[in-house]
Amino acid sequence: MRFTLKDYQEDAVRDVLGRLARGREDWRKQGAPSAFSLTATTGAGKTVMAAAVIEALFDGSPDHDFAADPGAVVLWFTDDPSLNEQTRFRLIEAADRLTHARLSVIDNSFNQEKLDPGKVYFLNAQKLGRNSLLVRGAPDKADGPQATMPAPDARAFTMWDTLANTIADENLTLYLILDEAHRGMKPPTQSARAERATIVQRLVNGAEGAPPVPIVWGISATVERFNEAMARAENRTTYPPVVVDPARVQESGLLKDDIRLDFPAESGKFDTVLLTRATRKARTSTGLWREYAEREGLPPESVVPLLVVQVPNTPSDDLLLTAFRTVQEAWPELVHDAMAHVFGEQSPIELGGFEVPHISPERVQESTHVRVLFAKDAISTGWDCPRAEVLVSFRPAQDETHITQLLGRMVRTPLARRIPGNDLLNSVDCVLPHFDRETAAKVAKALSGNRDRDDDGTGGGAGRRVLLAPVDMKINPAIPDAVWSAYDGLPSQTLPRKSARPVRRLGALAQALSYDGLRPDARKEAYDILFARLDGLLAQHKIQVAAASKGVLEVVGETIVAKVADGEIAEAGKFVELADERSVDADFRAAGSVFTKDLARKYADHLAAQDGDDDGLFDAHVKVAALAKVDGVADELDREADRLAETWFSTYRVEIKGLTDERRAVFDEIKGMAPTPRRIDLLRPRIRTEETEDAEGRRLDTRSLHLMSDDSGEFPIGSLNSWELDVLDKERGRPGFLGWYRNPSRPSEDAISVAYEDVQGNWRRMCPDFLFFHGDENNVRVSIVDPHGHYLGDALQKLRGLSDFAESYGESFHRIEAIARINESGLRVLDLKNAAVRAAIQTAASAESLFIGTHAEAY
Numbered sequence: 001m002r003f004t005l006k007d008y009q010e011d012a013v014r015d016v017l018g019r020l021a022r023g024r025e026d027w028r029k030q031g032a033p034s035a036f037s038l039t040a041t042t043g044a045g046k047t048v049m050a051a052a053v054i055e056a057l058f059d060g061s062p063d064h065d066f067a068a069d070p071g072a073v074v075l076w077f078t079d080d081p082s083l084n085e086q087t088r089f090r091l092i093e094a095a096d097r098l099t100h101a102r103l104s105v106i107d108n109s110f111n112q113e114k115l116d117p118g119k120v121y122f123l124n125a126q127k128l129g130r131n132s133l134l135v136r137g138a139p140d141k142a143d144g145p146q147a148t149m150p151a152p153d154a155r156a157f158t159m160w161d162t163l164a165n166t167i168a169d170e171n172l173t174l175y176l177i178l179d180e181a182h183r184g185m186k187p188p189t190q191s192a193r194a195e196r197a198t199i200v201q202r203l204v205n206g207a208e209g210a211p212p213v214p215i216v217w218g219i220s221a222t223v224e225r226f227n228e229a230m231a232r233a234e235n236r237t238t239y240p241p242v243v244v245d246p247a248r249v250q251e252s253g254l255l256k257d258d259i260r261l262d263f264p265a266e267s268g269k270f271d272t273v274l275l276t277r278a279t280r281k282a283r284t285s286t287g288l289w290r291e292y293a294e295r296e297g298l299p300p301e302s303v304v305p306l307l308v309v310q311v312p313n314t315p316s317d318d319l320l321l322t323a324f325r326t327v328q329e330a331w332p333e334l335v336h337d338a339m340a341h342v343f344g345e346q347s348p349i350e351l352g353g354f355e356v357p358h359i360s361p362e363r364v365q366e367s368t369h370v371r372v373l374f375a376k377d378a379i380s381t382g383w384d385c386p387r388a389e390v391l392v393s394f395r396p397a398q399d400e401t402h403i404t405q406l407l408g409r410m411v412r413t414p415l416a417r418r419i420p421g422n423d424l425l426n427s428v429d430c431v432l433p434h435f436d437r438e439t440a441a442k443v444a445k446a447l448s449g450n451r452d453r454d455d456d457g458t459g460g461g462a463g464r465r466v467l468l469a470p471v472d473m474k475i476n477p478a479i480p481d482a483v484w485s486a487y488d489g490l491p492s493q494t495l496p497r498k499s500a501r502p503v504r505r506l507g508a509l510a511q512a513l514s515y516d517g518l519r520p521d522a523r524k525e526a527y528d529i530l531f532a533r534l535d536g537l538l539a540q541h542k543i544q545v546a547a548a549s550k551g552v553l554e555v556v557g558e559t560i561v562a563k564v565a566d567g568e569i570a571e572a573g574k575f576v577e578l579a580d581e582r583s584v585d586a587d588f589r590a591a592g593s594v595f596t597k598d599l600a601r602k603y604a605d606h607l608a609a610q611d612g613d614d615d616g617l618f619d620a621h622v623k624v625a626a627l628a629k630v631d632g633v634a635d636e637l638d639r640e641a642d643r644l645a646e647t648w649f650s651t652y653r654v655e656i657k658g659l660t661d662e663r664r665a666v667f668d669e670i671k672g673m674a675p676t677p678r679r680i681d682l683l684r685p686r687i688r689t690e691e692t693e694d695a696e697g698r699r700l701d702t703r704s705l706h707l708m709s710d711d712s713g714e715f716p717i718g719s720l721n722s723w724e725l726d727v728l729d730k731e732r733g734r735p736g737f738l739g740w741y742r743n744p745s746r747p748s749e750d751a752i753s754v755a756y757e758d759v760q761g762n763w764r765r766m767c768p769d770f771l772f773f774h775g776d777e778n779n780v781r782v783s784i785v786d787p788h789g790h791y792l793g794d795a796l797q798k799l800r801g802l803s804d805f806a807e808s809y810g811e812s813f814h815r816i817e818a819i820a821r822i823n824e825s826g827l828r829v830l831d832l833k834n835a836a837v838r839a840a841i842q843t844a845a846s847a848e849s850l851f852i853g854t855h856a857e858a859y
Contacts, residue, residue, distance in 0.1 A: 001052055002096050004508075004669065007497045008248040009045055012038060013052045014499055015242045016217070017066045020057065023215040024069060024173055026237060034237040035204075035216040035230040037223040040244035043255045043384065043412045046219050047087055050177065051095040057175070058118050059097055062592040063501060071172040074120040075163075075213075077203065078179045084122040086362040087179065091120070108133040111155055114165040117172055125199045127159065134159040135208070160208035167211050176204065176213040180220050205233055212236065250464055251495070251747050251765070253418030253665075256411045258427035258689060259447050259466045263435040265697070271394060271433045272326045275309070278392035278431040279330035282307035282371070285389045288425060289414075296660045303414040304368040305389040310375050310406055312395060317351055319394065320374070324354045327372050334371060340364075341374040349374075375406065386412040392431040397439035403432070404446045411464075417665050420749035423689035424472055437697055440468060469693035471716075475686075476709035479739045483707070483773045484684065486780040487741070490771075491679045491809045493755045494672035495747070496763045502641035503530070503596045505673040509645050512666055516659060518652050526644065530599060531606050533640045538623065541630045548626035552587045555579050581618070588621040591628035595637065600624050642674070657681055668749075677755035677763075679809070685750040690716050703728065707741045715742070723821045724769060724787045727859070731772045731785060738780065741771040752784065756801020758794060766798045774814070781814035787827075790820040795847035799830070803841045806832040819859055820851045827859035828852070 005013065016038055023034040040046050055061070060068035078084055084105060091098045098120070105122045115121055127134045135158050157165070166174050178200065206212040212233075218226040223241065230238045249255060262277065264270045282305055289303040309323055328334065340359040341349060349356040356374065364373060365385045373388075388410040393403045410428050419425040432440055444466035510522035519525070538545060555577045562569045592600045607620035627633055649656075649671060656667045671678050688708040692700055700718030702710075709715050717725060719742075731740065745767055747753035753765040768786035775781045786802065788795060799818055806816040816832040828851045830837050840855045850856060 001055065001094060003048055003094050005048065005052060006045070006252045006254070007495060007672065008244055008252065009049050009052070010497065010499055012040070012049050012242055012244050013056070014064050016049070016053050017056055017061070017064050019239045019242070020053070020175065020215065020217070021066065022239065023237075027173065027214040032237050033212045033214050033216070033235070034239060035218070035233070036239035037218040037220070037226055037230075037241040038244070039220060039223045039241060041246045041249055041255075042221050042408050044244055044246075044249045045254060047090045048094045050219065051091045051098060054091070054120060055095050055097050058102070060589075062589075062597045063499070063504065065593050069173055071117045071169075072175060073115045073117055073166060073172055074175050074177060075115070076120055076122045076177045076179060077124070077200065078122075079125040079200070080180075081124045081126070082360065082362060083179065084124055088122055089362075106134070106159070110134060110159070110162075111157055112162055113157055114162060114169055114172065115174070123159075128199045128203065132159075158208070160210045163203075163213075164210040167214060174214055176216045178204075178216065178218045178220075178226065201229065204229075205236075247764075253748075254413060254416060255464070256413055256426055256428045257418070257464060257746065257748075258423060258470070259407065259411075259444075259464065260427055260429045260470050260689075261440050261444060261466060261468050262429065262431040263437065263440045263468075264433065265437070267436075272322060274431050274433040275323060275326045275392055276330045278309075278390050278429070279307060279327050279372075281429050281431070282390045283331055285429075292419065292422075292425060296662065298660075298662070301368060304371070304387055306364070306370065306385060306387050307372045308375055308385075308388050308391045308406070308410065309372060310391060310393040310395055310403065312399075313376050315376075315394075320349060321351045321354070323374070323394075324351065324356065331371075335369070337369055338371040339374070340367075340370045340372075343374070343376060377406065384409045384412050386414045386416070388428070389414075390429045390431070392433070394433060396434050397436070400439070400442050400446065403430070404443055407447065415662070417662070418748060420661050420664075420683045421685040422687045423685075424687045427467075427689065437468070437695075441695065444468065465691075467689065467691050469691060469697075470689045471692045471710055473688040473690060473706075473708035473710055473715065475684075476705070476707055476713060476739075478705060478709070478713055479707050480777050482777040482780050483739050486773060486782050487682065487684065487707070487771075489812065490682050490752060490782060491812055492682050492751070492753045493677040493765065493805065494668070494674070494680055495753075495755060495765050496676050496678075497673055498675070498763075500673050500675040501596060502638040502645065502674070503599055505670060506530075506641040506645045507596070507598065508670045508673065509648060509667075512663075512670060513648060513652065516663055518655050519648070522648070527599075527602055527606075529644055530637065530640065531603055533637060534603055534627065537630075537633050537636055538627055541627070541633065544630045545623065545626045548629040549622050551629070552584060552622050552625045553579050555583060584618070584621055584625065587625035591625045594628040594634045595624070600628070653681070677804075682752065683749040688750075691718060692716050694718055703732070703740075705732070705737070705739045707739055723819075723827060726827065727785060727787050727819060728770065730859070731770070731783075734772075734774060736774040736776060736781075738773040738775065740773065743767045743769060743771060754798075754801050754805045756797050756804075758797050764794075764797075766794075766801060768802065782812070783815035783817070784813055785815070785817050785819065787819040787821075790822075790847040790851050792847075795820075796841075796844060799841050799844075799847055799850070803832050803838045807838060820847070822848075822851055825852070825858070828856040829859040830856050 019036045026032045026034055038046065038049070054074055056064060056066045057069055057072045057074070060066060076084065076087065088103050088105065091103060092100065102118060103120050103122070106127060126132065166172055204213055204216055216230065220226065227238070227241060230236060250257070262274065264274065285305040289305060290300055293300055293302045311319060324339065327339065337357070339356045341356050342359060342361050342364070346358040348358060359367060359370060364370060365387060391407055391410060395403055407428070407430055413426065432443070435443070447464070447466050506526055510526040513519040513522040556574060557577070558574050560569055588600065588604070595603070604617065604620040604624045607623055608616035611619060613619065656664060668680055671680060685708055694700060700716040702714035702716050704713050706715030717728070720728065728740065731737070744751040747765040747767060751767045752771065753767055755763055755765050758764050768784045770785045772783045772785060773780055774783070788798060802816065802818060810816060810833045818830045818832060819827055822828050830850060832838060837855045841850060844850050
């Protein structure tokens with residue numbers, strides 16, 4: 001893979017591969033077709049995950065302990081040919097082993113007896129339509145024999161023939177990937193032609209002489225229809241769906257954190273006024289991104305913001321001409337080809353001296369000369385444009401769905417990562433001239449994931465904010481430098497990975513240190529140290545390695561004799577044969593799953609060089625394969641890799657913190673490639689955006705001495721409930737109060753994040769509510785105070801995570817306290833720096849029992 005997968009992507013890939021392996025086994029042993037789905041919110045990187053899965057399917061994956069399927073054939077199916085082409089380029093971009101030769105688009109000239117193994121074929125629904133050249137000659141049983149159309153000259157096989165032959169070949173396994181799997185899955189209705197199964201359902205269930213597809217994998221942001229259709233299919237086994245947690249996607253930094261909605265506060269026609277405002281926002285965004293690129297040493301055109309103007313399905317010439325003129329007046333430096341459209345009518349729009357050309361949706365992202373894009377609906381299925389920063393929609397208020405679907409295509413972060421501490425660059429703007437506060441609130445509800453209907457592609461997810469009256473907070477000049485110095489030294493935690501490999505982590509760290517010039521020979525040093533440890537393990541386990549080597553070099557079997565007359569079976573004895581090179585190679589590849597493929601290969605070369613014999617490499621492969629079979633060796637190697645990685649992280653902590661945001665993010669990602677939480681440093685916020693009005697438009701109350709503030713030195717407190725406000729005011733009233741920090745509610749570089757395991761054993765991160773700073777400039781004491789409802793389902797798990805955090809980092813804080821409101825008793829506090837309290841938390845049956853028990857006291 002060319003991309004490093006995010007933790008949730010790794011987990012999803014592992015789960016998908018497990019279901020594919022199970023499906024392959026069920027098909028080969030029992031002839032049972034199967035199906036399952038992958039669902040992930042818009043922007044989660046479903047194509048990147050699919051690329052990793054397909055690579056493993058074709059070539060195997062030691063990291064996921066997945067053996068390649070030499071007969072694998074992948075058929076990628078959608079109802080949109082442009083989406084297929086876009087997906088093909090994305091797969092090539094993501095996976096270095098998925099070359100052009102392995103990815104083939106099926107066109108009307110396609111004519112093969114069967115599909116080839118090791119290839120991905122792209123097919124769209126129109127190619128299986130009754131009038132398509134690919135299927136002419138196949139009887140259309142849904143319309144009767146008379147509906148059969150003659151096959152084109154020189155066509156030996158219809159597409160249905162090719163599929164049937166592929167499925168019938170015992171050496172091949174056909175995997176069908178349904179992209180946007182919810183399409184074509186509506187249940188049958190009674191309308192005249194709707195009784196006929198949709199093309200996709202005929203493909204899945206079999207038609208025109210082709211049997212059902214063996215393994216079906218549906219991918220979509222919303223797969224309910226697909227799952228229901230698979231459950232209705234006869235004789236098809238359905239496996240549990242693979243579901244990607246939207247909160248983990250949001251936490252990854254791949255999606256924008258905030259959506260800012262602008263709308264008129266009074267009745268009237270404000271189209272040109274608000275379009276001018278949107279254009280001004282796009283110009284401002286251009287300057288901000290250019291400044292960021294300059295500060296970070298990135299190319300000036302790293303992010304070229306795009307303004308998207310959404311119009312009704314049948315816009316009048318007057319509307320379009322007015323929009324063209326308004327944009328030109330508000331952004332006079334735009335060049336002549338800076339505006340384009342993606343309307344279904346693909347001809348240029350010529351009005352009033354303007355000529356606005358058509359552009360294919362998939363080309364918008366790369367065509368950075370286009371700065372303003374005119375669109376109607378959601379442009380196209382699967383379209384996304386990470387550089388789209390501002391949307392203005394002239395849709396009426398009742399067209400809420402069209403707006404949210406298009407905006408959902410604009411939520412990817414332009415650099416595929418969160419910009420540390422800058423809420424402004426982590427947001428997207430939406431200007432709605434035809435909405436008011438009530439109708440805008442409906443859009444906000446849909447975009448934040450708080451809606452009653454199924455996910456419709458809006459990209460809404462847990463952790464995203466939708467802001468109606470945002471204000472950007474800057475560094476509060478009233479906060480002493482000593483407070484910021486104390487803030488800089490505070491710890492946070494990574495999110496652990498289930499499938500963490502210490503050797504792989506060390507390799508990634510060595511490469512990063514070398515790339516940034518911090519330790520130029522880090523890769524060689526890492527291998528030398530691991531080789532030395534493996535040499536020691538070879539000597540330490542000499543007897544076990546010798547026994548295992550014998551097993552690698554010998555193939556033991558049994559011979560049985562069956563009597564022809566009565567079928568009685570008698571055991572005739574065992575036999576031993578010498579293993580051939582292919583057998584040894586299979587054991588050596590298995591060692592790659594233990595040591596990692598790269599280390600196993602390099603260590604074999606190291607041993608062969610020491611041997612100097614003509615058979616040195618073969619003998620080395622035997623030794624490495626044997627060593628991998630010895631119990632405890634893998635654990636010893638992992639401990640050595642982990643020890644060295646932690647040493648290097650500690651040695652270069654300050655230098656890493658001084659790198660650019662992009663490179664620092666790489667090191668944070670590597671640090672998180674561990675099975676347990678690891679410490680990372682906090683970064684200072686630069687711009688903090690907060691809501692300043694409530695749902696009715698009333699100004700929110702504020703408090704002073706927050707580390708980030710508006711121009712008046714104030715910070716809004718509308719997000720706090722009554723007892724969180726009680727805690728804030730009590731802490732502000734303590735002697736020596738210097739400042740406070742409302743910890744962001746989502747894990748980020750400027751938030752203290754605490755890892756914990758949920759009830760299913762999955763790792764999550766929580767963000768304690770408050771940091772308080774007391775003392776004086778010579779002695780700043782920092783406290784974590786976290787009010788949290790004891791009745792919430794995750795209360796006990798979060799308490800345990802915070803307790804473990806206090807165990808590890810308690811010396812960095814004056815107090816670490818958890819607070820809950822108990823009805824008659826008021827606020828009660830648990831002191832997590834107290835060892836007895838921490839011990840009680842680990843054995844408690846509920847969070848409530850802790851707060852009403854003897855380990856808590858009045859706050």
